[in-house]
Amino acid sequence: MPTRRLFLKSSALGMFGVGTAPAWLSRALYAADAPSPRKKILVAIFQRGAADGLNVVIPFGEKQYYSLRPNLAIPKPDRTENSALDLDGFFGLHPALAPLKPIYESGHMAVVHAVGSPDPTRSHFDAQDYMESGTPGRKATSDGWLNRALVSQNSPSPVRAVSLGTALPRAMRGQNEAVAIANLNDFQVKDTRGAGTFESMYDNTLDQVLNGAGRETFEAVKLIQSIQKQPYAPDNAVQYPNSALGQDLMQIARLIKSNVGLEVAFAEMRGWDTHVNEVGARPTQGQLANLLGQFGSALAAFYQDLGDRMADVSVVTMSEFGRTARENGSRGTDHGHANVMFAFGGGIRGGKVYGEWPGLEQQQLYEQRDLQLTTDFRDVLGELVVRHLGNARVASVFPGYEQPKFRGIVAG
Amino acid sequence: MFAPSGFNDFLGSFCRDGFRMVLRKAIAVQLLVTSGVITSSPMRKLAISIVLVAGMAAFSAETEFSQPLNFTQPLNKDQEILHALNRLTFGPRPGDVEAVRKMGLKKWIDLQLHPERIAENPELAERLQPLDSLHMSAAEIATNYPPPQVLLAMTRGLLPFPADPEARQRAQLQIQRLRAKQEAKGDDQAKANGQGKGGDPLQQVMRQQVLATTDPVERRKLVADRAPQQALAYDLNEAKLYRAIYSNRQLEEQMADFWFNHFNVYIDKGADRILTSTYERDAIRPHVFGKFRDLLGATAESPAMLFYLDNWQSVSPDRAPERRFAKQKGKQARGLNENYARELMELHTLGVDGGYTQKDIIEVARCFTGWTINQPNLGGAFIYNDRVHDKGEKIVLGVKIPAGGGRDDAEKVLDILARHPSTARFISMELAKKFVADDPPPALIDRMAKTFHDTDGDIRAVMAAMLDSKEFFSEGAFRAKVKTPLELIVSAVRAADAQVDFAIPLATQIAQLGEPLYRKIEPTGYSSANAEWVNSAALLTRMNFALALTANRVPGSKVDANRFENNPSAVARQVLFHDPTQQTLDSIEKALVQREPTPALVAGLVLGSPDFQRR
Structure with missing residues (x-):
């Protein structure tokens, strides 16, 4: 049976032992000086629960869409708030995603449709696990793609990989340092009498798991102290929504602008498993509209807050699988297959819906019920890893998927 | 943010959605590989080589968290006592180690497996006593801690106001408040949604301090008057923690936590706000050491689970929509909902690799059509509605379930699942992961699964087999678990x-x-x-x-x-x-x-x- 592996990540310190200059010191200096070439940053957002891609980006040009979803379909664009927002004459955004439309129109947001994981599972747990490990069908992979996407460095920033929340997600786990931060202002030992003692305990403990995590934590704490001193004011008078995702993205923006060496960040939004009452009396109502309203406003606030800094940043969204093409018996949809992804940022070739459209006729559906897959999610993530983050070793980020087919989403 | 601290959460949701229910949906998430599934050595080699490839990307050395865990090396007597206390209780209290040593470890474990023989701590009863929702039926809860739907029905004269004067006053207060809220509509919508992180933490601390210094009965009234539904969540949270802290029947409390978690429901999903209290009390707690089939059956027909995993809305695709319903909704979308059928097999019984297919999911969903709830928002009970049941023949995991079985179709499914070898293994594995180690030794799982099979799923016997094993009291298990x-x-x-x-x-x-x-x-x-x-x-x-x-x-x-x-x-x-x-x-x-x-x-x-x- 497989042994579960956890990782010792603070290897530089581990190898040289205590007594040499702490690595965080040089990193803090590096942070204070501001980095010479600004690092590229990738922000991954996971929509947990399987978002209904067919109602997120609506194939309004497809007649079959309307016959499969008599109660759920979003009407063709008619310039009212209750219809899809036209993207290219065939696809349209859900009206609750209106805040994202200007980003698409400015050419900085790309849509990929009929994309997802080739593994047939319809288990949320397994599908999320595969998408985060980056190895569909392989349960034994012990680390996550976002951790492997980091290029090893001699003295990396302790906050080069940050996930927002109380847990470190699967995608972030691995050998490279990665920290979970629930809230930047709370990221400290609040009792000064205890801080040093705890640091010493966790630094010296023979418990390898707690030693690794403890070291990472205290290194990150020291770096983040500088950020905590100043209240954060978003640029361009942006008001982040008070939703969990809105607040998480605000913290990511704050980290980015603090120039502390962030390279990859992860945030998530829950609740996309819309088996019932997905759509209310009008398309702008119901569970999905509420979710998309939060989702779109949070992403748009992040984009506006970062302003020119978006030149260095790419954001990519994903969800474990799509939902049935046909609506179910309770104004909802059940677990399906292919889905939709968004990517936006200064370096994204946007204003376009990527991917071959497989159609929704009965014989075109996956197992006669779901949207077929025409793009592997690793094609999208792989391109971002290689062309945006500059990590050419895509085979080690997505082992077993040596030759992703790049779609040309990233400029350059 | 944790909702018990946010009084505004419930009112906020209401404000946004009016009298419509706020349905938040269940999704299956966990970030960690369950693994423990791939046992063949080629797959292991593959896994290791993947790790090696990945490892080359970095200079850092990967280290096994615990070098091949040694499940054969025994513990000394002191370690055994400490280990048993750490695993079977919520941590030792002063005096516990000495008490177990005096009684003898074997006898102590046997007592913990038979909680009815242990005298309960009077300090616990004292703390549980004021939490009155714990003793009510779901319908009583709906009346005394009314959700918006019930309040609406009361204002329309469709339901009587509560007889208890205090509860009546509370209901009237809520109605006033909701009206005021409705008028002041248009608040920040994000604030209203339950995912919000809003709420000033300082305020929260102050509020908790005020509540902590208030007499328990007064405190409940304060909370219940402001947000009745919040009082229900408070009661559940308090009861769980008082039991974990004070109960002398510690293993029973660990098991109650384990099984509630295994058959999870989410209190903030619509009617589960008023259905969760009775779910834990009536469906979970009586069966924690009982037969697995009984526990499974109790959860399957609990309104809380039927609501949480949507089965109450699943009807035969062939049945014409009920006229009354169709008229109400103005729509006629009705048919199967696969949600419960899938999680029943993946999470409750067989495990994700337990050998079922998408076809099985649909067949199981067909068997469960008609298993529904009579007015969930009023705290209604389970009913079987034959009119919406799929009457045809079904085949579940190769077993034919003849046409015309009615309500018993689903009972047959539960029989098949509860007695399936995959279930014996999966449940044994889940128990061992919780009580022994993240990667428990296969030999132990084999023995536990055999006990499960031989005793027709007797949970107490499976636990006894685990606690009687050398693996449980081994170096490999000792301090192997990080506390949740x-x-x-x-x-x-x-x-x-x-x-x-x-x-x-x-x-x-x-x-x-x-x-x-x-x-x-x-x-x-x-x-x-x-x-x-x-x-x-x-x-x-x-x-x-x-x-x-x-x-x-x-x-x-x-x-x-x-x-x-x-x-x-x-x-x-x-x-x-x-x-x-x-x-x-x-x-x-x-x-x-x-x-x-x-x-x-x-x-x-x-x-x-x-x-x-x-x-």
Whole structure:
């Protein structure tokens, strides 16, 4: 049976032992000086629960869409708030995603449709696990793609990989340092009498798991102290929504602008498993509209807050699988297959819906019920890893998927 | 943010959605590989080579968390007692080790497996007594702690106002409040949604302090008058924590936590706000040591589960929509809903690799059509509605279920699933992961699964087989588990012998550590795996809690600072119940050189140390 592996990540310190200059010191200096070439940053957002891609980006040009979803379909664009927002004459955004439309129109947001994981599972747990490990069908992979996407460095920033929340997600786990931060202002030992003692305990403990995590934590704490001193004011008078995702993205923006060496960040939004009452009396109502309203406003606030800094940043969204093409018996949809992804940022070739459209006729559906897959999610993530983050070793980020087919989403 | 602390959560949701229910959906999430599934050696080799490839990308060395765990090396007697207390209770209290030694470990375990033979702690009864929703039926709960739908029905004269004058006054107060809210509509919508992180933490602390210093009966009234539904969540949270802290039937409480988590429901999903209290009391707790089939059956027909996994809305695709319903909704979308059928097999019985197909899911869903709830929002009970049942023949996992079986179709499905070999293995595995180690040895699982099979799923017998094994009392299991947030917080309270008269601030801490009680949205429940709980944010929260607890900065919990001895290693032994590691002791002694050491601070440092994070 497989042994579960956890990782010792603070290897530089581990190898040289205590007594040499702490690595965080040089990193803090590096942070204070501001980095010479600004690092590229990738922000991954996971929509947990399987978002209904067919109602997120609506194939309004497809007649079959309307016959499969008599109660759920979003009407063709008619310039009212209750219809899809036209993207290219065939696809349209859900009206609750209106805040994202200007980003698409400015050419900085790309849509990929009929994309997802080739593994047939319809288990949320397994599908999320595969998408985060980056190895569909392989349960034994012990680390996550976002951790492997980091290029090893001699003295990396302790906050080069940050996930927002109380847990470190699967995608972030691995050998490279990665920290979970629930809230930047709370990221400290609040009792000064205890801080040093705890640091010493966790630094010296023979418990390898707690030693690794403890070291990472205290290194990150020291770096983040500088950020905590100043209240954060978003640029361009942006008001982040008070939703969990809105607040998480605000913290990511704050980290980015603090120039502390962030390279990859992860945030998530829950609740996309819309088996019932997905759509209310009008398309702008119901569970999905509420979710998309939060989702779109949070992403748009992040984009506006970062302003020119978006030149260095790419954001990519994903969800474990799509939902049935046909609506179910309770104004909802059940677990399906292919889905939709968004990517936006200064370096994204946007204003376009990527991917071959497989159609929704009965014989075109996956197992006669779901949207077929025409793009592997690793094609999208792989391109971002290689062309945006500059990590050419895509085979080690997505082992077993040596030759992703790049779609040309990233400029350059 | 943890909702018990947000009085506005429920009202806010209402404000946004009016009288329509706020349905938040369940998704299956857990970040950690369940694994333990691939056993063939080619797959292992493949897995290892993947790790190697990945490892080349970095200079750092990968280290096994615990070198091949040794499940054959036995423990000494003292270790055995400590180990049993750490695993079968929510952490030892002062005096527990001595008591077990005196009684004899075997006898103590046997008693824990038969909780009805253990006299209960009067301190527990005293604390549970004021939590009146724990003793009500779901319908009584709906009347006395009315959700918006019930209030609406009351204003329209469709339902009587509660007979109890206090409850009636409360209902009227709610109606006024909701009207005012409706008029002041157009608030920040994001604030209204339950995912919000809003709420000033300072305000929350102050509110908790006020509540903590109020008499329990008054406190409940304060909460219930402001937000009746919140009082229900408070009662559940408080009861769970008081039981974990004070019950003498510790293993029963561990099992109740395990099974609720296994058959998870989410309290904030619509009618589950009023259905969760009776679910835990009537469907879970009576069966924690019983037959698995009974437990499974009780959850399957519980309104809470039928609502949570949507089966109450699943009807035969062939049946014409009921006229009354169709008229009400103005739509005629009705048909199967696969949600429960899938999770029933994946999470409750067979396990994801237990050998079922998408076709089986549809067949099981067909069998369960008609299993529904009579008016869930009024706290209604399970009913079988034959008119919407799929009458045709079904084939589930190769077993033919003849046409015309009616309500019994689903009972047959539950029989098949409860007695399936995959279920015996899966349940044994889940128990062993919780009580033995993240990767329990296969030989142990084999024995537990055989016991499960031989005893027709007798949970007590399976637990006894596990607790009788050499693997349970082995080096490989000893301190192999990192405490979950619930275990960490409760074990610290017990170790410090804190007196808890208001448990909600503890629940808030548990939520901040990532385990909000009764609020796991996804049907997976919480993982007990180490990797799930070790990360930067959580470690800092653990350290901060430890210091706050012993400094008496956690409202509602009181630690007697005078009970700690005067030198660090003695204090450490007082809360760890064994010697601290040299590293922890050195760190504390070094820190104390220049400062005024107080024994309480030392106790806090030990409770936040690496030594206290494992069980």
